[in-house]
Amino acid sequence: MRKFITGALVAAVAAISSQAMAMDYKVGNLTVSDPWARASAGKARNGAAYFTVTNTGDKPDRLISAASKAAAKVELHSVGMKDGVMMMHSVKGIEVAPGEPAVLKPGGLHVMLMGLTEPLKENATLHLTLTFEKSGTLDIMAPIKKAGAMDSGHQQMHHGDTKHSM
């Protein structure tokens, strides 16, 4: 019995803390969940932010732009193979269809912050304004997390890439 109570307590605490970290933002029929930005390394001038957009309505929408005071320029990017090399390129918008969440994550779609005005420090928060074609604008706060080992390839890719194919 005692063991059971302890276990339940641990589960409750874990649920509370994960809820505090996973913040959802809503505009119209759209929900932006789990936003985060990757801490920038050293003097890196670029950064990236990620989140998932879910559409609970019955009409498709599009994320058409993102803005932040933390960077000179903010673009929506995708990653693809070009001549056998992983390259990222800007996209005009990211489709958010009903029942088909748009997932922005390392190695795939992302919000690209170009010309950071200051480093993205771990545990700080990045303010982003997202604009959707139909639902309008939404302000979100993305916690800044340390770059994981799995992101190192993406970091390198950002390094050499200054031109955009689209």
Ligand SMILES: [Cu+2]
């Ligand atoms: Cu990018």
